[in-house]
Amino acid sequence: MYKLIQKDSSAKSGELKTVHGTIQTPVFMNVGTAAAIKGAVSTVDLKNIGTQVQLSNTYHLHVRTGDEVIKKMGGLHRFMVWDSPILTDSGGFQVFSLAKLRKIKEEGVYFNSHIDGRKIFMGPEESMKIQSNLASTIAMAFDECPPYPAQRSYIQESVNRTTRWLIRCKKELDRLNTLEDTINKHQMLFGINQGGTYKDIRIEHAKVISEMELDGYAIGGLAVGESHEDMYHIIEETVPYLPDDKPVYLMGVGTPANILEAVDRGVDFFDCVYPTRNGRHGHAYTGLGKMNLLNAKYELDDRPIEEGCMCPTCQTYSRAYIRHLLKAKEMLGMRLLVLHNLYFYNHMMEEIREAIRSNRYKQYKKQKLESLKQYDDK
Amino acid sequence: MYKLIQKDSSAKSGELKTVHGTIQTPVFMNVGTAAAIKGAVSTVDLKNIGTQVQLSNTYHLHVRTGDEVIKKMGGLHRFMVWDSPILTDSGGFQVFSLAKLRKIKEEGVYFNSHIDGRKIFMGPEESMKIQSNLASTIAMAFDECPPYPAQRSYIQESVNRTTRWLIRCKKELDRLNTLEDTINKHQMLFGINQGGTYKDIRIEHAKVISEMELDGYAIGGLAVGESHEDMYHIIEETVPYLPDDKPVYLMGVGTPANILEAVDRGVDFFDCVYPTRNGRHGHAYTGLGKMNLLNAKYELDDRPIEEGCMCPTCQTYSRAYIRHLLKAKEMLGMRLLVLHNLYFYNHMMEEIREAIRSNRYKQYKKQKLESLKQYDDK
Numbered sequence: 091m092y093k094l095i096q097k098d099s100s101a102k103s104g105e106l107k108t109v110h111g112t113i114q115t116p117v118f119m120n121v122g123t124a125a126a127i128k129g130a131v132s133t134v135d136l137k138n139i140g141t142q143v144q145l146s147n148t149y150h151l152h153v154r155t156g157d158e159v160i161k162k163m164g165g166l167h168r169f170m171v172w173d174s175p176i177l178t179d180s181g182g183f184q185v186f187s188l189a190k191l192r193k194i195k196e197e198g199v200y201f202n203s204h205i206d207g208r209k210i211f212m213g214p215e216e217s218m219k220i221q222s223n224l225a226s227t228i229a230m231a232f233d234e235c236p237p238y239p240a241q242r243s244y245i246q247e248s249v250n251r252t253t254r255w256l257i258r259c260k261k262e263l264d265r266l267n268t269l270e271d272t273i274n275k276h277q278m279l280f281g282i283n284q285g286g287t288y289k290d291i292r293i294e295h296a297k298v299i300s301e302m303e304l305d306g307y308a309i310g311g312l313a314v315g316e317s318h319e320d321m322y323h324i325i326e327e328t329v330p331y332l333p334d335d336k337p338v339y340l341m342g343v344g345t346p347a348n349i350l351e352a353v354d355r356g357v358d359f360f361d362c363v364y365p366t367r368n369g370r371h372g373h374a375y376t377g378l379g380k381m382n383l384l385n386a387k388y389e390l391d392d393r394p395i396e397e398g399c400m401c402p403t404c405q406t407y408s409r410a411y412i413r414h415l416l417k418a419k420e421m422l423g424m425r426l427l428v429l430h431n432l433y434f435y436n437h438m439m440e441e442i443r444e445a446i447r448s449n450r451y452k453q454y455k456k457q458k459l460e461s462l463k464q465y466d467d468k
Numbered sequence: 469m470y471k472l473i474q475k476d477s478s479a480k481s482g483e484l485k486t487v488h489g490t491i492q493t494p495v496f497m498n499v500g501t502a503a504a505i506k507g508a509v510s511t512v513d514l515k516n517i518g519t520q521v522q523l524s525n526t527y528h529l530h531v532r533t534g535d536e537v538i539k540k541m542g543g544l545h546r547f548m549v550w551d552s553p554i555l556t557d558s559g560g561f562q563v564f565s566l567a568k569l570r571k572i573k574e575e576g577v578y579f580n581s582h583i584d585g586r587k588i589f590m591g592p593e594e595s596m597k598i599q600s601n602l603a604s605t606i607a608m609a610f611d612e613c614p615p616y617p618a619q620r621s622y623i624q625e626s627v628n629r630t631t632r633w634l635i636r637c638k639k640e641l642d643r644l645n646t647l648e649d650t651i652n653k654h655q656m657l658f659g660i661n662q663g664g665t666y667k668d669i670r671i672e673h674a675k676v677i678s679e680m681e682l683d684g685y686a687i688g689g690l691a692v693g694e695s696h697e698d699m700y701h702i703i704e705e706t707v708p709y710l711p712d713d714k715p716v717y718l719m720g721v722g723t724p725a726n727i728l729e730a731v732d733r734g735v736d737f738f739d740c741v742y743p744t745r746n747g748r749h750g751h752a753y754t755g756l757g758k759m760n761l762l763n764a765k766y767e768l769d770d771r772p773i774e775e776g777c778m779c780p781t782c783q784t785y786s787r788a789y790i791r792h793l794l795k796a797k798e799m800l801g802m803r804l805l806v807l808h809n810l811y812f813y814n815h816m817m818e819e820i821r822e823a824i825r826s827n828r829y830k831q832y833k834k835q836k837l838e839s840l841k842q843y844d845d846k
Contacts, residue, residue, distance in 0.1 A: 124796040126798040130508035130799040130802070150796070154796050163786070164770075389537060390541065406512060407510075418528070420504040420508075421799055422509065422510055425510075
């Protein structure tokens with residue numbers, strides 16, 4: 091159950107009550123693809139860096155270890171020891187980006203596993219079944235994530251199919267939620283808006299899915315190659331046609347600046363691999379911009395990554411030590427950066443919530459965007 | 469300053485007072501080759517798993533990042549944020565095992581870096597200088613670690629040179645400890661006994677170095693290919709010729725059973741990469757023997773690695789989850805196993821100390837060796 095707490099111009103802050111606790115929004119979901127955050131970060135660590143929601147990938151868990159195993163182990167929460175909310179994606183995006191030799195039919199998608207090549211079929215019912223086995227807090231609808239750029243006719247056809255799939259997802263999840271051996275009988279469903287960069291298709295689709303009384307609405311298929319300006323424009327045009335009293339989730343986005351802009355346009359759920367992936371490559375996010383800890387200028391720098399930062403890394407270790415770890419290819423270097431980066435994202439979302447709830451979001455955004463430009467390490 | 473607290477037959481338990489705190493022995497030093505424990509384990513973690521001493525490698529730190537950098541950063545303790553004792557090896561073992569195209573001369577060893585091939589010279593004075601820059605608590609003498617097997621004549625010649633190098637090490641470290649810009653002016657020196665599997669050469673060398681009033685004595689050049697029985701025999705024959713009122717350190721050893729046997733023969737310092745290396749390969753040490761967490765039998769096993777274990781891993785995560793992490797190649801799996809394994813080693817040393825100090829070591833050893841045989845996963 092979502093409650094809108096404050097609107098500050100188009101920016102919104104709310105809370106989503108779930109069986110695994112209440113999520114304060116805007117929120118950044120920390121991506122743990124295979125039921126683990128990359129960079130050797132555990133769920134115990136997540137509690138220490140302000141994580142509200144963990145996101146895991148249906149496709150990855152289905153092909154490796156298997157959702158049936160995780161169901162037998164009591165679901166994802168028990169398996170990875172995390173009692174707060176978990177969102178699972180539908181598997182759709184990975185099927186379209188990772189799997190090989192796929193064939194899209196009305197019933198769903200036939201493809202080969204990227205791990206061992208074995209044939210797999212996934213349609214709306216299969217995706218719901220897997221997510222029900224995983225017993226996440228929030229399941230995502232199974233959609234097609236079309237390539238960019240794509241012709242208008244293809245996008246229209248794809249969006250229509252995504253709508254038909256969404257209807258099947260809802261029906262199937264409603265059914266699964268009533269079964270006796272379902273672990274989480276209150277699993278929520280978020281639908282996904284598609285339409286590429288075609289504004290009118292996006293809007294029409296937003297109107298259609300808004301009628302469906304879902305628990306939340308996502309905007310998918312962005313940040314796939316279009317410019318930031320195009321992305322912001324699509325968000326701005328689409329969000330007004332999604333219900334105000336439901337969460338709005340922008341999938342797979344993005345940089346701190348992307349998030350600040352999207353919040354300003356009414357988005358309140360985010361996820362992105364940047365803080366983990368860039369951390370593993372030696373980059374740190376800070377309030378003054380992005381740092382590359384591999385740079386020679388940090389060799390003798392005994393300051394923390396970010397002065398005043400309360401993350402476990404900055405509380406103890408220096409830039410010079412982290413640079414050494416990265417050069418020596420010590421896993422600890424990646425771990426320390428990932429911990430810092432996730433803390434940075436989680437902490438920025440906290441600032442964002444405070445700014446919206448005290449009606450000063452525009453001012454906060456302006457200052458933050460300015461500040462974020464100071465560093466830009468290559 | 470070493471104080472012998474208890475002898476129980478040949479087993480001994482003591483304490484070594486250092487400028488970085490007192491070490492209770494027998495002790496297992498946790499290996500952090502490049503100023504970091506492999507498996508993304510930080511010095512904060514080490515405090516939580518009962519680590520007394522951290523060991524870093526002179527050769528690795530010299531060729532990557534460099535001891536001059538670490539000196540500028542205030543020494544290893546400040547660099548890696550660890551206020552307890554650190555032992556650094558001499559670099560000798562790595563020069564002989566890792567470096568390429570080496571040439572041994574009376575003055576020292578000429579070799580090429582295994583990282584970038586650049587020419588490096590290291591002799592006793594260079595090793596002491598590097599270790600003084602690192603400012604470890606205990607420096608190891610620069611020795612030759614001869615190959616196994618090796619002819620008697622070669623070993624004799626090598627041991628004689630190692631003795632001459634030891635004299636130079638002591639002289640140089642004494643000098644360095646008086647220099648104004650030396651970070652740790654109380655750096656201790658341990659000498660290293662060599663002699664391959666030639667008992668009489670070992671004993672003669674032990675007698676010679678025992679005269680030199682060093683802070684401790686190591687037995688080097690074992691666990692390099694000889695049988696366990698040969699190793700135990702050499703230890704048994706050599707230890708009586710080393711001073712009882714000084715620490716005895718068996719370098720690079722070993723399995724839990726190796727340690728139990730060596731303690732019984734008077735050794736009280738150990739280091740080994742097994743808990744970290746085997747952890748990274750999916751193996752866990754337990755009181756019932758070694759487990760391979762990749763085994764299919766753990767797929768649905770929701771017990772901790774070791775029931776009753778108080779390590780951070782066993783307090784939270786299941787065998788099934790760790791197996792999944794290993795299969796999914798998630799770094800977190802390695803980290804959780806390394807934390808468990810180091811805790812296991814540190815905790816076993818605690819049991820060993822208690823057993824010696826209450827004069828029941830033989831009985832403890834017998835029971836422990838028996839217990840350790842129960843699992844033996846392939």
